[in-house]
Amino acid sequence: MSKPKRADARRNEKTLLDAAAAVFVASGVDAPVRDIAAKAGVGMGTIYRHFPTRADLIVAVYRHQVEACAAAGPALLETASSPHEALSRWIDLFVDFLVTKHGLAGVLQGDGFATLHAYFLDRLVPVCAQLLEAAGLTAKVRPLELMRGVGNLCIGAEDDNPDYDARRLVGLLIAGLRA
Amino acid sequence: MSKPKRADARRNEKTLLDAAAAVFVASGVDAPVRDIAAKAGVGMGTIYRHFPTRADLIVAVYRHQVEACAAAGPALLETASSPHEALSRWIDLFVDFLVTKHGLAGVLQGDGFATLHAYFLDRLVPVCAQLLEAAGLTAKVRPLELMRGVGNLCIGAEDDNPDYDARRLVGLLIAGLRA
């Protein structure tokens, strides 16, 4: 179906992905597109041809980790001691993912809303739904709502920020889910 | 101490405040500064002389409401049936404030971090601390942490958005505070 790309195109795509990952770690996901292009040693046009929008680039960079998180849901449901435990552990995984990427949470409901949500959430919400179902908590929150709430709580949590521990707050939120 | 301003300056300041309030309601707090200047019928220079930074303008526009919220804390502690109740009610007030201003919550931890935090949080955190103290919850969260968490949960809550009810999530967070 998909036409095979030219060799230089394939090479550049990988180069860009690597450069983007590096820049995201160094300067956060808000890093100027120009910086990424420079780091990769390519022009602006190249970056936008491969990733039509900043959101597409972010999605591509983190796709693997999102997949892993999605896959962990059903797995936890099997191995954890209870559905509640599974949900709690899964949320922890999600929080870890967000907190370790500078500003990823912040960008998750900013402008790139459309594409980022379309992927991140569409991929993870069903998993969340399954876990909530198993825990019998569907009446308390809708899956999307919970995901967005957790995502929001992770904003500004720079992992080493002593003034704001997103994990603790998310823990309280989950705790509130059982009252 | 402060020198009396010129008549035109005082007039423009009020004009700007009104225009800003109107534009914020219509287009959210992220509205371009140019729009506000245009609405007020003044130039860019004027706006920046009165309010050195966008954050200063926002603070000025919402100062009254923040003061009211701060004042409500001690009052609730007197009238509510319990310290927990007082805390819960006060948080509701704070959430209402944020949710009814398009995007205010979102801007509260973006870039204007410095000035906005310096005012909004410095003003409200002590009140929150007092309420937490009265409720005996100081071991569960630090006041600043709770405020930021609640603020974050309000991001993207457009008051009429059926997919995201910030009030419910904040409710769960507070509920989790008693487990």
Next chain:
DNA sequence: AACGATACGGAGCATCGTTCCGGTTAGCAA
């Protein structure tokens, strides 16, 4: 080797926040 399809680079456009400065005016003193 030649040629058409595809990709590349980076100048260019539009939008924002913010700064700067020449022209204007309020408020006061003579």
Next chain:
DNA sequence: TTGCTAACCGGAACGATGCTCCGTATCGTT
């Protein structure tokens, strides 16, 4: 009333950023 000056005003201009466009270079096939 008339000047004078400090304070104020307007908006052009600057730097940063996201994104588009198109002439040029390169690939892969004939």
